[in-house]
Amino acid sequence: MVYYVKRGKVPEQRHTYDMRSHIPKEELFGLNAFDGKYSLLYHRYDPAEVENTSVEYREKLSAVDLIEHRHLKTGSLGKLDNFYTGRQILFFNDTTTTGIIDTDATPDEYFRNALCDEVFYVQSGKGSIESPFGTLRFRQGDFIYIPKGTTYRAMINERSFFFFTISMDNIDIPGNYMNPYGQIKEGMPYYTRDIEIPEFNEINDGEGEYHIMVDYGNYYLKMTRKYPVNDLEGYDGYLYPFTINIDKFAPVVGKLHMPPPVHTVFESKHFMIGAFLPRLFDYHERAIPVPYYHNNIDSDELIFYSSGNFMSRKGIGEKSITMHVHGMIHGPQPGVVEKSIGAKKTDEVAIMVESYKWLLPTEKAESIKDKNYQFSWKSEWD
Ligand SMILES: [Fe+2]
Numbered sequence: 001m002v003y004y005v006k007r008g009k010v011p012e013q014r015h016t017y018d019m020r021s022h023i024p025k026e027e028l029f030g031l032n033a034f035d036g037k038y039s040l041l042y043h044r045y046d047p048a049e050v051e052n053t054s055v056e057y058r059e060k061l062s063a064v065d066l067i068e069h070r071h072l073k074t075g076s077l078g079k080l081d082n083f084y085t086g087r088q089i090l091f092f093n094d095t096t097t098t099g100i101i102d103t104d105a106t107p108d109e110y111f112r113n114a115l116c117d118e119v120f121y122v123q124s125g126k127g128s129i130e131s132p133f134g135t136l137r138f139r140q141g142d143f144i145y146i147p148k149g150t151t152y153r154a155m156i157n158e159r160s161f162f163f164f165t166i167s168m169d170n171i172d173i174p175g176n177y178m179n180p181y182g183q184i185k186e187g188m189p190y191y192t193r194d195i196e197i198p199e200f201n202e203i204n205d206g207e208g209e210y211h212i213m214v215d216y217g218n219y220y221l222k223m224t225r226k227y228p229v230n231d232l233e234g235y236d237g238y239l240y241p242f243t244i245n246i247d248k249f250a251p252v253v254g255k256l257h258m259p260p261p262v263h264t265v266f267e268s269k270h271f272m273i274g275a276f277l278p279r280l281f282d283y284h285e286r287a288i289p290v291p292y293y294h295n296n297i298d299s300d301e302l303i304f305y306s307s308g309n310f311m312s313r314k315g316i317g318e319k320s321i322t323m324h325v326h327g328m329i330h331g332p333q334p335g336v337v338e339k340s341i342g343a344k345k346t347d348e349v350a351i352m353v354e355s356y357k358w359l360l361p362t363e364k365a366e367s368i369k370d371k372n373y374q375f376s377w378k379s380e381w382d
Pocket of ligand 1: 291301324331
């Protein structure tokens with residue numbers, strides 16, 4: 001849950017009109033039927049109007065049936081058109097996909113994910129997400145959150161690189177970060193004020209031809225409307241897209257090594273998204289700054305490396321992804337523990353998806369894997 005927002009003109013009371021001569025079209029944009037978080041949107045035009053539709057089937061994802069620790073150099077995948085169809089999926093399960101987008105194209109059409117909440121980490125570039133809620137600008141270091149069902153257009157101002165996690169499971173701010181009043185509590189890595197919401201726009205668009213791709217997983221439903229998407233006179237509620245920038249985060253540090261859950265940004269039923277950010281290391285006089293070996297008995301740990309010096313891992317660069325799988329032990333490579341003693345701080349930026357439901361690699365992931373990574377804990381490896 002985020003905070004209550006009211007923008008533009010809304011009737012004095014819900015489900016009523018203020019003037020008989022001007023009755024806006026009210027839409028409930030809400031989760032879990034009528035019980036989840038929601039916003040009330042007041043359209044100038046009929047939001048349900050559709051002129052015609054067509055269906056475009058998508059290529060089915062196939063998994064590589066081999067569980068092993070992996071290192072992928074995603075920078076080698078290259079640019080693809082566009083923010084919707086250029087999603088290069090690297091790992092997936094039956095509810096969640098994760099991967100990268102590298103694009104400089106602004107699509108002509110709008111997009112709506114009918115099934116999934118979407119979270120994008122902006123590795124580089126800038127642009128905006130244009131939706132009925134207004135203009136949501138993004139820049140390097142932003143997490144962009146787009147709730148399922150949002151109709152939007154991704155405006156790319158310069159070549160942009162994103163790491164994404166998209167899921168049928170609702171993605172939200174962690175429940176344990178919130179007090180009963182809906183405010184983010186003291187002691188959490190970010191605060192309510194750090195959440196940036198779209199700048200609400202005056203309506204400029206008139207009748208024309210508007211195209212929307214609705215993502216239904218196996219296919220896109222392509223709709224044409226004569227009424228514009230961005231036609232709100234106003235809205236209020238708790239459900240809308242937003243961004244949080246990593247510069248606003250205050251990472252939690254401790255006397256001894258703090259485990260990844262303290263770095264959570266978003267939570268979901270089957271995974272969490274976290275951010276390892278520049279911070280001071282543990283201050284015990286004999287602290288070991290790098291993580292201890294861990295055996296992810298029942299979870300997979302995917303990390304996207306954004307910038308800085310990744311002290312616990314050799315051979316890793318910007319835009320690398322590592323996947324450390326359930327059933328295999330992992331940790332610092334040989335010599336790293338000894339080398340880390342006395343280090344006071346780290347400048348690393350890395351985004352983690354810890355998945356409690358296994359994530360399988362795609363053929364694309366397999367095509368860019370570092371074949372030696374599985375053996376990188378051998379002492380002679382470099
Ligand atoms: Fe790990």
